[in-house]
Amino acid sequence: MELKYLQTFKTIIEEGSFSRAAEKLSYTQSTITFQVQQLEQELSAPLFEKIGRRMVLTKAGEKLIPYVDEVLSSVDKMKNFTEDLSQLQGDLHVAAAETMMCYKIPAVLKKFHEQAPQARLFLRSMNCYDIRDALLKGSIDLGVFYQDIGGLGSSLTTYPIGQYPLALVASPKIRKQFPDFITPGQQLPLPFIINEPACVFRQIFEAYLKEKDITLDHTIELWSIPTIKNLVKNDMGVSYLPSFSVKKELEDGELCTIDSELDGKIITAVCGRHKNKWISPLMQLFIDLVCQYGSV
Structure with missing residues (x-):
């Protein structure tokens, strides 16, 4: 008709x-x-x-x-x-890994708001495994996470954001006391300060410790990257984080790196969506912006 x-x-x-x-x-x-x-x-x-x-x-x-x-x-x-x-109106649901949310996403959000002031952006900080699962279930529109978790399958489409080195960091005082994270079989009386067990760089470092048979005293588990850095700056232990998240502290001398055989290890950040998800103009705008500004 x-x-x-x-x-x-x-x-x-x-x-x-x-x-x-x-x-x-x-x-x-x-x-x-x-x-x-x-x-x-x-x-x-x-x-x-x-x-x-x-x-x-x-x-x-x-x-x-x-x-x-x-x-x-x-x-x-x-x-x-x-x-x-x-006209770039409507709702967009995005989840991001904690480090990306803290240090890479703010610049993206600023540009997004400038170009889509009438859009409603719903943000969640989640671990990478939960982001992957939420994308597969369709409960979020986009996810910003580290593809190193694997298990993405053929149902997700990803857009590369950037590759980032990781760094074992401590305060100058702690590095002077414990400069050796290479010699196998050590028992080091200091804690590992990091976020939850599903954190991809925590898993990388813990696998390295196991391989080298290096034992740390205990693990302090926190959800806030700024809090983790503050504890490390105050001589509480060591952490293993993306270099971009500790760049300022390294430049200011508040933190320094400790050599390990993980030097040069990188992780890859991507923006992902379900392959069957219709790409709205809002989604496309966010994808373009995070790929442009997230790598900076």
């Missing part, structure tokens, strides 16, 4: 005659008549009847009016929906 037939039907009702409807729609009267006949044929019911010189609605035509109004109203809503998308 042609939408234009429904629009013609509604215009006839509004204007009161076939001729005035033809004038308003810039059709010939024969075109109006043809469209009404086509609509009557599709509905298998007469919609107008001639009373004297006037064409008036039949009972079927009267009953059709609310249905036509509903259809045309829905079409208008769809047009507005498309316009909203093109």
